[in-house]
Amino acid sequence: MEETAQQTSQAESDQAAIDSLMQSCTAVREQLAKVIVGQEEVVEQLLIVLLARGHALLEGVPGLAKTLLISTLADCMHLGFRRVQFTPDLMPSDILGSEVLQDDPETGERRFKFVKGPIFTNIMLADEINRTPPKTQAALLEAMAEKRVSAGTEDFTLEPPFFVLATQNPVEQEGTYPLPEAQVDRFMLKIKVGYPTKEDELEVMNKVAYGLSEPIAPVLQAEDIFAMREVIDKIHVDDKINKYIIDLIFASRYPQQYGIEDLDGLIEYGASPRASIYLNKLARVYAFLQGRAYVIPNDVKSIGMDVLRHRILVTFEAEAEEKTSEDIVERIFDSVKVP
Numbered sequence: 082m083e084e085t086a087q088q089t090s091q092a093e094s095d096q097a098a099i100d101s102l103m104q105s106c107t108a109v110r111e112q113l114a115k116v117i118v119g120q121e122e123v124v125e126q127l128l129i130v131l132l133a134r135g136h137a138l139l140e141g142v143p144g145l146a147k148t149l150l151i152s153t154l155a156d157c158m159h160l161g162f163r164r165v166q167f168t169p170d171l172m173p174s175d176i177l178g179s180e181v182l183q184d185d186p187e188t189g190e191r192r193f194k195f196v197k198g199p200i201f202t203n204i205m206l207a208d209e210i211n212r213t214p215p216k217t218q219a220a221l222l223e224a225m226a227e228k229r230v231s232a233g234t235e236d237f238t239l240e241p242p243f244f245v246l247a248t249q250n251p252v253e254q255e256g257t258y259p260l261p262e263a264q265v266d267r268f269m270l271k272i273k274v275g276y277p278t279k280e281d282e283l284e285v286m287n288k289v290a291y292g293l294s295e296p297i298a299p300v301l302q303a304e305d306i307f308a309m310r311e312v313i314d315k316i317h318v319d320d321k322i323n324k325y326i327i328d329l330i331f332a333s334r335y336p337q338q339y340g341i342e343d344l345d346g347l348i349e350y351g352a353s354p355r356a357s358i359y360l361n362k363l364a365r366v367y368a369f370l371q372g373r374a375y376v377i378p379n380d381v382k383s384i385g386m387d388v389l390r391h392r393i394l395v396t397f398e399a400e401a402e403e404k405t406s407e408d409i410v411e412r413i414f415d416s417v418k419v420p
Contacts, residue, residue, distance in 0.1 A: 096374050098312045103372055105309070108300040112157045115295040117150050118288065119281035126272050126387060127154055127246070129366045132309050135269025135359070136225050136245040138210075138260075138391070145274045146285075147248045151206045156297040158306075160203035160242065167213040169258075173220035176200050177230045178237075195232045200224055201239060203303070207247040211257045218260060221245070222267050242306050262350075262394060269359050270384075271391040309369070316365040317375040321420035326360045326381060332413045333393050341416045344409055347399035352392040359388050378419045386410055 106128060113124055123139075127150070130137040139147050148164070155162035165176060178198035184191055199205065200221070207221060224230050225245050230237045247268070249260075265271065277285060288294050328339070334351030336344035364380040371380070386407065393406040 098308075099369060099372055099374055102305070102309050102312060103370075105301050105305050106370060109154075109157045112297050112300055113150075113153055115297060116153045116288075117146060118284045119277045120146075120150065120274070123150065123272055123274055124154075125370065126270060126384075127151075129363055129370065129384065130270050131242070131244050132306065132313060132366045132369070133269060133359075133362045134242075134310065135362075136247070136267070137270045137272055138265065138268040139246060139248045139272045139274055140251050141248075141274030142276075143250055145276070147274055148206065148208055151204075151246045151248075153297060155204045155206075157299060158204070158301040158303075159299045160301075160303060162204045162206070163199035163202040164206040164208060165199050166208045167210050167217070169212060169214065171213045171217050173217050174198065176217065176221055177224060178232065180232060193233070195235065195237065197237065198230075200230065201237070203240070203242055204244045204246070207245060209249060210247040211249040211259055214258055215261075218258065218264065222264050226267060242303055262391075265391045266353055266355060268391070269363070270387040272387055273390075313365050313369050315374075316368055318361060318365060319376070319420075322364070322376050322378065322381065323361065325378060325417070325420050326357050326364075328417050329360070329381070329385065329389075329413060330354075330357045332417050333389065333409070336413070339413075339416060341412060344412060347396055347402070347404055348409060349394040349396045352389055356388055356392050360385065363388060382414055385414060389413075 109128065110121075110124060117124065127137060139151075141147055152162065152164065165171075176198050177200055178196050180193040181196050182191055183194045210218060210221070224239065228239050228241075228243060230239065250257075276282075330352045332339040332341065333348060333356075336342065336348065360381055363384045364376045367380040367384050368374070368376045389410045390406050393409055395404060395406055395409065399405075399409070
């Protein structure tokens with residue numbers, strides 16, 4: 082009885098912490114709404130990946146305010162923000178930093194000093210990442226994974242929270258360097274940004290044409306993010322939910338074992354182990370944003386497409402049948418038994 086009472090008390094305490102911290106997330110949404118019209122789902126996905134300690138890749142045609150959305154998100158927070166426009170002549174040192182030879186005023190000796198690049202910030206916008214060569218892309222992705230930059234014999238740690246948002250244009254492929262699948266897999270989410278509705282676009286036109294956008298006020302600090310992450314780490318995930326996540330991932334690798342033989346021959350490679358880890362993490366964040374201290378199957382489903390769309394590679398046969406990875410993900414979610 083005493084143990085049950087302690088568990089109940091802990092659950093109530095966790096729920097109270099969630100309710101308190103949810104106010105900060107609501108304030109961020111309110112500030113973003115002053116500038117960004119619509120795109121509520123994209124805003125939620127950005128908050129999710131930030132709280133899950135990951136990085137996101139945004140894909141959409143030009144003019145959908147991807148850059149504005151990210152810069153406005155940074156304005157809502159008391160965090161450092163840097164934007165780098167990726168171009169074909171961008172070098173790794175332009176992002177990471179470089180060693181510069183300087184004179185020591187005390188000894189008169191000449192020494193190399195590392196000058197930090199724009200990656201030493203909290204939120205970094207890698208604008209049009211597919212416009213820079215693989216060498217520069219790899220340098221950025223390595224720093225994202227390791228959370229540090231190596232220069233000579235020294236390592237420089239990237240201070241948390243560290244969050245990279247990369248954008249790419251799927252339409253214009255001339256003069257671009259598409260990210261290899263293995264590197265795309267390093268992004269926790271691949272977010273598709275679509276066209277606005279008629280009503281939303283009319284509001285956008287009026288806001289921009291007549292300068293009606295309101296100023297943004299910072300409402301979130303690093304301490305708030307750390308507090309949210311601590312609460313999210315405690316959110317309960319039942320064993321049945323974890324097994325459900327594993328079944329989803331294995332269904333992408335061995336569809337015939339899950340009664341979806343029609344996908345056999347359409348999938349070149351299934352989702353990597355990163356997918357199961359990220360589904361667990363992101364489902365907890367999604368539950369947090371819904372104000373719950375536990376995960377339900379719908380949390381996994383709600384975030385599943387953004388986690389899996391870039392991790393399932395289709396065959397030439399699938400392309401011939403005009404089947405995309407998104408079609409396959411939907412089929413898997415429809416077929417795998419929900420606990």
